[in-house]
Structures are given as C-alpha cells and as structure tokens.
Amino acid sequence: MSDQAFVTIKNAAKSYGTLEVLKDINLTVQRGQIVAIIGPSGSGKSTLLRAINELDPLTSGEVWLEDVQINKKLPHRQYEAHVNQVRQDIGMVFQHFNLFPHLTVRGNITLAPRMLKGLSEADANKLAEEQLAKVGLSEKIDEYPSRLSGGQKQRVAIARALAMKPKVMLFDEATSALDPELVEEVNLVMKQLAEEHMTMIIVTHEMDFAASVCDRVLFMDQGVVVEEGPPSVIFQNPENERTRNFLRKHLSR
C-alpha cells in the first residue's frame, strides 16, 4: 500500500509570459506520505502546489491523482465539470485562510458537503461537529470567522477542507500569517493528520516542523527541484550548495 503512487507530477512546466516559473518538475507522492516543499521566495513552491488542483494550470506536463489525470485537456464545459469533481478529493489550506466571512463556522464547513454531496442538514451538522472536534473548536461552531483568532481561523479552514473527505491535503504556508504564539496550535492539528496517515504536501518556511513531521523534503529554487530526500539528509547533510546556503539562512533564525 505504501509504495503506490498517489500524486504524480510529470514534466511539469509553467511560464507567465517569458518567465519560467516551473521547469520540468517530476514528483511522485505515495499514499500516506508527507512531503515538505521548501525554498526561497519566488522559487515556485506555491505555483507547483496550486498546479495540483488546477488553481494555476500548468503550461505543460501532467498531474495525476491515483489513476485520474487532473489537468486533462477537455472541452470547456467538460473541463469545468472534471476539475470541480477532482477538487473535491484535494483539500487545500491557504496562508490567509480564505474562510467565508458571511457564514458561521458551521456554514463554512457544511457549504460544500451540502452542495456537492447532497448531505442533509442533519448529516452536514454532524459532519461539522466531528470535524470541529478534531481541530478542537467545537465550542466555536456558531461563531463568525471575524470573531476567531488567526490560529482558530486556520483550524476551521482545515476542518472545512477535511469535511470533503479529501484524499490529499495541500498546505500553502498555513502558519505564515499567524502570530508566533498561534503557530503551534495549527502545527498540532497538522501533526495529528500526519498520525492518521493523511497524504499531505506542505509548503512551509518552518524547517523544524518539516523535519519533525515530513517523510520527504523537496528543496526548490528558481523553478526546479534542486534536491530532495528524507529530512535527515536534506537538513543535516545536503549535497547541493544552493540547499546549504538556503538552510544556513533559515536554520540559524
């Protein structure tokens, strides 16, 4: 089970005009694996992550989730239906949470399951309660996002993504916008997901977190994966000069 390719990225390339943001990237993530993507600002980490769920479609290359090609070329209507379908299996957590401010926590969590999976109100409520319990925010179910701290907002955003029962979770600097004292509560939730063997791809600037949670670390720079390997190797014994330089700056902080 564990050496089965789950998320596959083949020859991924992406340009904005003449700017090549991703250059021939290949990546295979196995079921239950947790992969960290690190690298300097502008290296293409977000772009790669957002290519996985077609938020930023690739210029060329393929993205697969199990045996489904996510970035299939299809006529417009079919393409829309296809991405709407595959995105249900791919949870994503953003730096700025992107909670819906006009809905309560409950509304945020139940919106998609109700609309897309046809859950009854009672089932959707049960689902919201379960997911909130998981992130430790049961008592906030009827609050509006504006009344929550950053850490709480991010935990709700995670609960909202989990409520769709995704096969893989993508995190794009989930803790970067948080006050330092709120980072840990979000990290704890992510660690808990790791223990449950959720497949995760995590873009992060927190090297300690990546080292303690992830199975593999990818170091990206200027649109390429410079080096990858288990955290023990990447963090303690990196081969590449660019990796070493980057880590010198980031580990010393």
Next chain:
Amino acid sequence: MGLDFSVVPGFFGVLLMGAGWTVAITVCAGLLSFFGGIVFAVVALYGHWSLRWPFRGFAFLFMGTPLLLQLFLIYFGLIQIGIDLPAFVAGVIGLGLHFAVYNSELIQASILAVDKGQYEGARTLGLSRGQTLRKVVIPQAVRAVVPPMGNNMIALLKDSALVSVIGVMELTLAAQQAISRTYRPFEFYLAAAFCYYIVNLALEAGLRRLERRIAASR
C-alpha cells in the same frame, strides 16, 4: 385665509391609505430593485455578449432619462402595443427597474472587490463558478453594499411620489385629493411631508438594524 390644520384630521383615513400605498409601492419596487440589481450586475459582469449588450442599452435608457418619462412610457406607452398594466404594477416596474440599474452599478463594483481568496477557497472545495458566485461572492458583495443601497432605497421612497402622475393613489396623490376638496394645499402638503418623514424614519431604522446584523458576518 390663514392656516387651519383642523381640516387635516378629517382626511386622516385618506392620508393613511395613501401612506399605506406609498409603503407598498416602496417595498415592492425596493425588492424588485434589489433582486433586479443582483441579476443586472451578474449579467453585466458575466453575461454572454448577447445579453450584455442589450443590458447596456437598457441601463443607459434607465440612467440617462427622467424617471417621470419612464413611468409614462411604461404606463401609457405600453398600452399601444397591447400591454395594459394596472397603474400600481406599472409604477412598481418603473421605479423598481430604474433603481435596479443604480443598485446594479453598486453591486458590480462590490463583486469586483471581493477578495480573490474567496473564489479560490470556494473553487478549491469543488464548487463551480456559478455556485461560488451564488453562495460565496454575491452574498458578500450584497452585504458590503447595504449602506449605499440603503441610500438608494430612501431615494426610491421619495421618488415614489412620481407614480401619482399615473394615478396610483399614494401619499402625494391622496394629499392632492384632500386639497382639491378643501383648497388647503399648505396644510395637506405639510401633512404628507410629515408622513413621508415618518416612513423614512422607519426605513432608516430598519436599514440600521440590518447593517448591525450583518456587521458580524463581514
């Protein structure tokens, strides 16, 4: 002759009835302008060109010509092509569409101001464009636009006096009727003004409550 307000209570029922019609037409036209404004905004921003262009012309017509003329056109003009609307309905349509065009301008701007992260959050969950618009973007755009749209509603209430010209027995026409019977324009116009003022106060209070209620959800 001096002022004599003692004639007013005798027409209290007439004025009250007129105020009732004013409220009715304001509520109906207000609802039409609200929902119409949303539909127009969506058409203007996302509609197929075959819808967008006629809408442009239509919006230009409603913003660039007097409301009074529009009411005449809808009530008297349409009869010629076989559409004979009751005065109240013609009034609601005229006022409602006129203000729908103004509301649509506000809502368009506020749809465009919704954070890109909101679309991404929704689309990432698997919601379609349409679902995202309906459940995430428009509700937020409408909330953001409640204060300026409230001003439009107050303008609508005041402009509802214009439908008196097509014979809707609302407050202004009711006052005129009382005047034609008593020859006391000052007293009755003042009484009517007072009634408008009261209705306006109620409307403003309602709008403030609405603003407070949505404050938490923004």
